[in-house]
Amino acid sequence: MKRITAIVRPEKMEVLKEALFAENVRGMTISQVNGCGNQHGWKEYYRGTEVLLNMVPKVKFEIVVEDHEVDDIVEVMLACARTGEVGDGKIFISPIEEVIRIRTGERGSQAV
16 A cells, blocks of 8 residues: 655645546545645735745645555546646655554454
8 A cells, every 4th residue: 555645736626636536536535735846935015124925825735555556546636736837736755554443443454
């Protein structure tokens, strides 16, 4: 199993969420986050003083899927989240060693 973590623009949240449900993703965690990358934020003026706001609002999707599903899910994410501009985000893929459903004690694929 793999965990796919995607950091995307906030305005892409609904369209990506709906596309993932259409791909039969059974569950996901969505969080509002702040961060910076190549975008490095922007400058504003507060009482005549320049202030660098380098924490940009983003949305983080976390999904756990079977290994064979990873490529299809990543393609959906790329198609929905890409604008071609700096700040589109990142996708991280990492292995999951074990999953346990708390309610039933099921493990592995049955717990996802």
